[in-house]
């Protein structure tokens with residue numbers, strides 16, 4: 001998932017199954033995971049101490065100036081928290097209107113129609129991908145599967161059966177650039193994602209309320225093919241090329 005706007009996830013947990021309780025905890029896990037970086041923290045710290053450019057940076061950043069895994073996790077997590085998007089096409093338009101629901105002057109008709117669909121409570125996207133960070137406060141189930149045997153999600157971490165099949169809902173900013181989609185990458189395009197919500201939602205026992213009918217069934221959105229295109233066009237306005245090209249996020253070793 002994208003790192004953009006990670007700081008706005010209200011329950012502050014990380015990974016699709018929210019097994020890391022904080023970003024400070026999360027950043028140390030891929031370093032040590034055998035299928036990711038496969039390092040051990042003690043040898044990593046020795047390695048950092050052996051590189052002369054790190055000591056002055058740690059001294060500047062931390063009152064104790066120590067190169068240790070605690071300060072490493074603080075530094076990495078603050079860097080990730082700095083990855084905030086506010087210069088997308090969406091933001092340029094948002095500044096020109098009083099309310100999010102007004103048509104944006106810089107949007108095409110298609111993008112404005114897509115925005116109206118996204119924000120329409122009868123369609124429901126904003127119920128889970130809310131605020132202008134387009135993020136939920138915590139994990140949800142969006143009906144990808146009938147049952148949760150393939151991956152228990154949050155329930156596998158908390159041993160709470162009501163949380164089985166719930167997954168983190170990261171920010172949709174820059175989502176057009178982060179295919180494939182969903183926790184297991186099963187969907188390749190944004191169109192496939194919207195087709196899922198349109199007529200593919202499964203009646204999972206933990207399906208989140210906005211995707212249910214009052215009688216307990218599953219909602220179908222009945223979107224036309226053009227409306228699906230409109231929603232995709234809107235999601236593409238959440239891409240932020242200016243942020244992505246910002247030199248402060250570029251590789252300092254590759255200048």
Ligand code: HEC
Pocket residue numbers: 001002016118123124125126127128129139140141142144166167168169170172175178180181182183184190193194197208209210211231
């Ligand atoms: C009930 C809450 C809910 C509603 C309503 C909802 N979503 Fe989602 N959305 C989720 C969850 C949960 C995920 C991640 C699920 C997973 O990976 O298991 C997700 C994932 C996505 C993703 C993929 C994100 C990624 O990084 O892989 C997109 C795009 C998306 N939703 C768009 C939409 C759109 C557009 C709508 C409206 C048509 C919508 N969502 C309605 C909860 C919701």
